[in-house]
Amino acid sequence: MDNASYHCVQVKKKPTMSSLKRDMQDWLRERNVEFTPDNTKAELFHLINRTQSEKIYVIDEILKASGHIVLRLPPYHPDLNPIELVWADIKNNLATNYINTSLDDKIPIITKLFSEFTPGRWQKCDDHVQKIENQYWDHDMRFDNVIDELIINLGNDSDSEEDMEIEDMYSNEEEEDMD
Numbered sequence: 001m002d003n004a005s006y007h008c009v010q011v012k013k014k015p016t017m018s019s020l021k022r023d024m025q026d027w028l029r030e031r032n033v034e035f036t037p038d039n040t041k042a043e044l045f046h047l048i049n050r051t052q053s054e055k056i057y058v059i060d061e062i063l064k065a066s067g068h069i070v071l072r073l074p075p076y077h078p079d080l081n082p083i084e085l086v087w088a089d090i091k092n093n094l095a096t097n098y099i100n101t102s103l104d105d106k107i108p109i110i111t112k113l114f115s116e117f118t119p120g121r122w123q124k125c126d127d128h129v130q131k132i133e134n135q136y137w138d139h140d141m142r143f144d145n146v147i148d149e150l151i152i153n154l155g156n157d158s159d160s161e162e163d164m165e166i167e168d169m170y171s172n173e174e175e176e177d178m179d
Contacts, residue, residue: 001060001071002073002078003073007057007059009057011056011057011058011061012056014048017045024044024045031051033047035047057070079129080132081129083125085125085129086122086125089117090113090114094110094113
């Protein structure tokens with residue numbers, strides 16, 4: 001599932017500072033977070049922000065009720081969604097073969113193009129996305145290895161030669177200033 005706004009409508013979203021105080025209290029009460037009736041909205045909001053809350057999406061609940069497992073794509077990675085490749089293929093076919101067709105005439109054509117999209121073609125899209133995902137994992141592992149090599153050990157107590165030279169330079173300047 002991508003992160004389009006209509007896929008991210010939450011069942012019970014965390015209240016904000018602009019929420020009603022009663023809604024903030026209800027949200028905290030549902031999560032068994034203690035507060036007093038005389039807490040200000042700012043105090044309630046502080047409690048809300050400190051409370052861990054899993055985001056539950058409406059569409060996910062609908063799909064789970066039908067026995068589906070929902071996997072969400074990372075933000076800004078449409079290249080990991082095979083449907084993007086399907087759409088690109090359909091749009092390319094429309095642009096190439098049906099350029100002078102009215103919108104009303106294109107609707108049945110689009111339906112036909114989708115129905116003709118074979119499982120084999122869909123599998124190729126899945127395979128391509130899997131290849132991209134593997135490349136991301138490979139790059140991530142390489143990046144981690146490079147970062148590990150670049151980490152400077154700040155716990156090292158021994159002074160480097162360069163540090164000693166700098167200290168000597170400053171101590172010599174101080175001696176000259178005293179003369």
